[in-house]
Amino acid sequence: MNNALFVLLFIWCSTCTAQNTDAPPDAPDTPKSEASSEALPELEDLLHQQLRHLPTNTEISAASRVTRSSSDSMAVTHVINDKDIKQFNLRSVADILAQFVGITTREDSSFTYIGARGIGRPGDFNSRFLFLLDGTRINESLLDAGLVGHEFFVDVELIERVEYTPGASAALYGNNALLGVINIVTKTSSKLRGINTSVSIANNNAKHARITGGMRADSGSDSWLSLSQTKLDNIQYPLVNIPPHLARWQHLNEEKSTRLMFNHQHGALKIQAAGSKRKRHYPDLFAFDPNIPPLNAEVDNEAYLVSVAYDDRISDDIELYLHASTHGNDFTRRLPVVLQNGELSHEQRLNSGRWSNFDSRLIFLGLSDHEFMLGFDYQRDHRQKFMAQYLIPEPIKRKFLGDESRYGLYIQDLWRLSDKLQLQWALRYDDSDSSTARWSPSYTVKYNWSPQHKLLLRHSRAFKVANFLEHFTNTSFGFPTPENESTHYNEISLLQNWSPSLSTFVIAYQATVENLISQALIAPIYANTIPLKSKGLEIGVDKRWQNGISLVASTAFQKSEFSGGIKVANSPQFIGQLRFSAPIGSSGVLFSMNSHVVSERRVLFKTLPSFASHDVNISWQPWDNASIALGVRNITDKEIVEIVDDSLIPYVQQRRQVHLSINWSWGQ
Amino acid sequence: MIKICLCLLLFLSMFQTHGQSLSENELKAAFLYRFSQFSKWPPPPPNALRFCVVGNHELFKAVSALLHTQNLQQTSTAIEIPNHDQVTQCDVLFLSQQNRQQTKFWLSQIEQSPVLIVADTSEGFRQGAMIGIIADANNLSFRVNLTDAKRRGLSFSAHLLKLASEVR
Numbered sequence: 001m002n003n004a005l006f007v008l009l010f011i012w013c014s015t016c017t018a019q020n021t022d023a024p025p026d027a028p029d030t031p032k033s034e035a036s037s038e039a040l041p042e043l044e045d046l047l048h049q050q051l052r053h054l055p056t057n058t059e060i061s062a063a064s065r066v067t068r069s070s071s072d073s074m075a076v077t078h079v080i081n082d083k084d085i086k087q088f089n090l091r092s093v094a095d096i097l098a099q100f101v102g103i104t105t106r107e108d109s110s111f112t113y114i115g116a117r118g119i120g121r122p123g124d125f126n127s128r129f130l131f132l133l134d135g136t137r138i139n140e141s142l143l144d145a146g147l148v149g150h151e152f153f154v155d156v157e158l159i160e161r162v163e164y165t166p167g168a169s170a171a172l173y174g175n176n177a178l179l180g181v182i183n184i185v186t187k188t189s190s191k192l193r194g195i196n197t198s199v200s201i202a203n204n205n206a207k208h209a210r211i212t213g214g215m216r217a218d219s220g221s222d223s224w225l226s227l228s229q230t231k232l233d234n235i236q237y238p239l240v241n242i243p244p245h246l247a248r249w250q251h252l253n254e255e256k257s258t259r260l261m262f263n264h265q266h267g268a269l270k271i272q273a274a275g276s277k278r279k280r281h282y283p284d285l286f287a288f289d290p291n292i293p294p295l296n297a298e299v300d301n302e303a304y305l306v307s308v309a310y311d312d313r314i315s316d317d318i319e320l321y322l323h324a325s326t327h328g329n330d331f332t333r334r335l336p337v338v339l340q341n342g343e344l345s346h347e348q349r350l351n352s353g354r355w356s357n358f359d360s361r362l363i364f365l366g367l368s369d370h371e372f373m374l375g376f377d378y379q380r381d382h383r384q385k386f387m388a389q390y391l392i393p394e395p396i397k398r399k400f401l402g403d404e405s406r407y408g409l410y411i412q413d414l415w416r417l418s419d420k421l422q423l424q425w426a427l428r429y430d431d432s433d434s435s436t437a438r439w440s441p442s443y444t445v446k447y448n449w450s451p452q453h454k455l456l457l458r459h460s461r462a463f464k465v466a467n468f469l470e471h472f473t474n475t476s477f478g479f480p481t482p483e484n485e486s487t488h489y490n491e492i493s494l495l496q497n498w499s500p501s502l503s504t505f506v507i508a509y510q511a512t513v514e515n516l517i518s519q520a521l522i523a524p525i526y527a528n529t530i531p532l533k534s535k536g537l538e539i540g541v542d543k544r545w546q547n548g549i550s551l552v553a554s555t556a557f558q559k560s561e562f563s564g565g566i567k568v569a570n571s572p573q574f575i576g577q578l579r580f581s582a583p584i585g586s587s588g589v590l591f592s593m594n595s596h597v598v599s600e601r602r603v604l605f606k607t608l609p610s611f612a613s614h615d616v617n618i619s620w621q622p623w624d625n626a627s628i629a630l631g632v633r634n635i636t637d638k639e640i641v642e643i644v645d646d647s648l649i650p651y652v653q654q655r656r657q658v659h660l661s662i663n664w665s666w667g668q
Numbered sequence: 669m670i671k672i673c674l675c676l677l678l679f680l681s682m683f684q685t686h687g688q689s690l691s692e693n694e695l696k697a698a699f700l701y702r703f704s705q706f707s708k709w710p711p712p713p714p715n716a717l718r719f720c721v722v723g724n725h726e727l728f729k730a731v732s733a734l735l736h737t738q739n740l741q742q743t744s745t746a747i748e749i750p751n752h753d754q755v756t757q758c759d760v761l762f763l764s765q766q767n768r769q770q771t772k773f774w775l776s777q778i779e780q781s782p783v784l785i786v787a788d789t790s791e792g793f794r795q796g797a798m799i800g801i802i803a804d805a806n807n808l809s810f811r812v813n814l815t816d817a818k819r820r821g822l823s824f825s826a827h828l829l830k831l832a833s834e835v836r
Binding site for chain 1: 684689690691692695698699702703706734736738767768769772788789790791794795796802803804805807808809812814815826827828829830831832833834835836
């Protein structure tokens with residue numbers, strides 16, 4: 001079946017190429033006589049015109065903390081935009097991240113885990129990625145976790161684009177930016193004006209609904225408010241070979257998540273507030289008696305964020321950015337227990353975090369050929385709380401409390417040595433109450449031997465401080481807190497635009513990770529491992545044809561080993577990704593397909609088989625204010641098995657799923 | 669069954685219409701002209717508009733061709749500016765593919781002049797352009813900086829502000 005799909009795709013691409021050989025070459029930008037005879041489109045129509053070539057420049061901000069043109073960027077950044085999200089029917093941030101070169105995702109139906117560059121530690125809650133929402137750091141404060149599933153507080157339909165800058169970036173961002181920086185940029189009211197609604201259903205009983213209202217005042221200020229809910233009923237147990245007597249209670253396995261988000265921008269001032277509540281029930285099968293219905297276990301996750309940012313040019317030479325935000329994240333798990341007197345009670349575990357961030361930076365252009373950036377980040381963890389209440393064998397309550405301050409001071413200079421040669425260096429100093437101070441440098445040289453071809457050489461470092469969980473776990477068992485994990489990272493990248501419709505990238509990297517923080521095998525604590533070396537090659541191509549057909553393909557070859565040649569868990573040596581889309585006729589119907597291939601990977605003593613998974617979507621926009629999308633995920637219904645933690649339980653990933661979604665707007 | 673559906677879709681998609689679309693520079697030229705229509709200069713308004721282009725010869729050609737095809741040669745002129753002394757003669761200035769330092773250099777001659785400045789990089793927009801044309805992988809959109817426009821005595825129609833992706 002997989003072979004058949006690729007053969008079809010190959011024939012199709014060949015046909016398209018053949019069709020286009022008669023078309024004029026990509027290069028000329030001179031107006032055509034046909035265009036000349038046409039009336040000039042109105043401004044609204046210009047905004048809807050599809051670019052038939054790859055754009056000269058897009059805008060990205062994850063690589064350098066300020067918005068820059070892609071051609072001027074000093075690091076490779078991959079982007080998935082709102083059109084891709086819609087076209088490929090991506091339903092969560094995890095789905096979006098899975099489109100990026102070298103990234104793999106795994107889920108156990110409670111949490112989605114991400115791996116990249118050969119590192120996907122079992123039990124790590126994505127703390128080796130730095131997650132930003134419109135530039136605001138959003139890793140939660142207890143586990144430094146990156147939430148990318150239904151618990152994330154932004155509905156994917158509100159996302160303008162997601163940027164991924166792979167590699168170590170501590171010189172700008174500090175803690176957690178080891179494997180990459182992921183910046184999620186939300187839409188403005190230009191795309192959410194009036195009332196915008198969407199409804200989607202899937203054959204696995206997943207339902208999603210969203211309503212968004214947006215407006216722009218005459219003064220230019222922008223506001224929008226969005227409410228959405230996702231409901232999953234009768235969730236299939238993600239386990240292999242479920243016994244029928246357990247499967248009959250599957251209808252008790254359900255989840256509901258609600259998200260509310262508000263965005264307001266007036267001039268240089270932006271206010272954002274977002275909150276999410278996820279409630280999950282599942283039958284507690286550990287206390288299972290086949291003769292009576294199992295009791296429900298409950299998982300609640302609540303998260304919020306309120307942020308204010310000011311971003312403006314205050315003189316010809318100086319730009320100023322000021323940002324303050326406050327965050328909260330509560331995770332509660334309640335397991336039912338029937339006491340000896342027959343009374344129902346619950347064992348409970350609570351993780352609760354409250355923290356605030358203050359960030360500021362100045363860009364100074366006063367020195368010719370230099371762009372200086374000076375910044376200060378501060379985070380205050382007001383509350384770090386772990387509480388566990390057990391009833392069996394006897395009632396016991398454990399509580400761990402903490403509060404902490406962390407700060408970082410950084411400087412970056414982009415020095416344009418000539419039209420072809422640029423050097424960027426950065427240095428950051430980080431310190432916190434619970435760890436030793438760190439210096440993180442970074443150097444990048446860029447050589448453009450022509451405007452279409454550039455070479456980047458980069459060396460940087462990154463670190464991860466033991467988080468609150470790792471800290472208190474070790475402390476409570478009388479073990480020292482793990483040392484800071486550190487990465488020395490080297491990268492060489494070649495970015496080439498062969499024609500206005502064809503671009504490629506090749507990235508070779510090598511990283512040495514020292515003191516990797518990992519769950520110990522012989523005790524319930526965290527320990528630093530022996531050094532780990534990771535190296536790899538990532539290759540990608542982006543091709544667009546004149547008739548609207550688009551092909552984006554990437555491959556990642558990677559090898560990660562501990563000293564002595566010991567294999568690293570969850571580290572596939574090959575990952576391939578492909579996204580293909582083509583308009584069908586001229587009626588606004590678009591066919592898209594994306595495929596993932598992942599080679600086999602080891603987790604402790606198990607080897608997980610390689611797999612190829614394909615998703616197919618058809619979207620139709622019959623009117624300007626309405627669109628319909630029908631998609632099939634994992635169309636071949638491949639059983640994909642992943643291991644997410646040291647329990648070695650194999651979790652079955654999403655089987656075939658059919659989605660239908662409808663989007664409608666009024667008053668745009 | 670799945671194979672049949674896929675074959676059908678692929679077969680259908682081979683019958684595509686090759687609809688006429690504009691190149692990126694043609695689109696930018698069209699945006700530029702539309703921006704000038706939705707802008708108001710302080711009195712006395714210019715009798716004829718001089719469209720200056722910096723840093724992109726193909727864009728200059730696209731602007732020239734657009735003025736020609738729209739029969740606007742009598743009231744508008746396209747000029748390609750080689751050095752920054754000549755920016756004082758512009759009514760509309762398009763800074764193409766310029767970084768922060770380059771934008772600052774070009775604008776140094778026209779600090780308070782009523783010139784409609786358009787840039788196609790986020791750096792150019794942040795460094796003083798009143799309108800920034802920003803591309804994503806599929807489309808172009810634009811942003812407006814009202815503060816800089818007011819400082820130069822220009823104003824924009826409500827329609828332009830409504831369609832902008834961001835107004836600062």
